[in-house]
Amino acid sequence: MKLRLILFALTLSAAAAIAQPPAAPPPPAFDIQGALMNLADQPATHTSFSFDRSMIQIAQNLLESNGMDANRAPAALTGISVDNYRYPRPVFYTPENMDAIIASYNAAGWKHLVNANQNSANTAQPRTTVTDLWLHFAGPDITGVTVLTRSPRDMSVIQITCELRPLDLVHLSGHFGIPKVDPNAVMVPAPNGR
Numbered sequence: 001m002k003l004r005l006i007l008f009a010l011t012l013s014a015a016a017a018i019a020q021p022p023a024a025p026p027p028p029a030f031d032i033q034g035a036l037m038n039l040a041d042q043p044a045t046h047t048s049f050s051f052d053r054s055m056i057q058i059a060q061n062l063l064e065s066n067g068m069d070a071n072r073a074p075a076a077l078t079g080i081s082v083d084n085y086r087y088p089r090p091v092f093y094t095p096e097n098m099d100a101i102i103a104s105y106n107a108a109g110w111k112h113l114v115n116a117n118q119n120s121a122n123t124a125q126p127r128t129t130v131t132d133l134w135l136h137f138a139g140p141d142i143t144g145v146t147v148l149t150r151s152p153r154d155m156s157v158i159q160i161t162c163e164l165r166p167l168d169l170v171h172l173s174g175h176f177g178i179p180k181v182d183p184n185a186v187m188v189p190a191p192n193g194r
Helices: 002-018 030-038 051-058 060-065 097-106 120-123 168-172
Strands: 045-053 076-086 111-114 131-138 141-150 153-163 187-189
Touching: 002 111, 030 076, 030 097, 030 153, 051 076, 097 120
Parallel strands: none
Antiparallel strands: 045 076, 076 153, 111 131, 111 187, 131 141, 141 153
16 A cells, blocks of 8 residues: 555656656755765764666666566666765754755755655654655656665665656665665655755
8 A cells, every 4th residue: 555655656756747847967066975974963984886887787687577678677777876874873864954955956856755654853863764765857757866764873875867767666676775665655745845
C-alpha cells in the first residue's frame, strides 16, 4: 500500500513536470559537499565512491535482472555518487543549513519530496531515518535524483544522473547504494517553498 503511495507521488511529480519547461540542474556554484559537511553540529568521517557511465554499463545485467527493459538499461544511468557521513555521537542537523540546501535545489527547478510521516523535531534530531528526495525532470523523464537520508549517527547522500521514467526508480532501489524503497514511507511533494 505504501509503495503504491510513493509511486503515485512520483507519477504526480512527473505529470507536473510535463506541463513545465525543463529546468537546469543546480548551478555549479552550489557546493553540495560543503553544505552537507556543515549540516550537522559536529565533524564526521566521510567516505564516498562513484560509478561513471562505463562502470554502470558493466552492471547492465543487474538492471535487466531487476525488471528493466534490456534496451533501456544501458542508457538509463550515466553516473552515481554516494557520500556517507558517520558521526561519533547522535547529531543535531541545523535547520537553517538544511533550509539553504532545499532553497538551492528549489531555485534550480528540482522537485522535492519528503516523507509525510516525519515531523520537524525528528528532522533536526532524528530518532528514525529521515529521507529527502529531489527529482530533476526534462519533460516526462527524470534526469537527476538526489536522495538524502539522515539518522542519529549517519547521513548518506546519493546523487544520480540518468534518464529514467518514474517507475524505473523502483527497479533501482536497493542497488548501487540507492536505498531500498521504505515500505513505511509516504513520500509527498514538499510544501511550497520547501
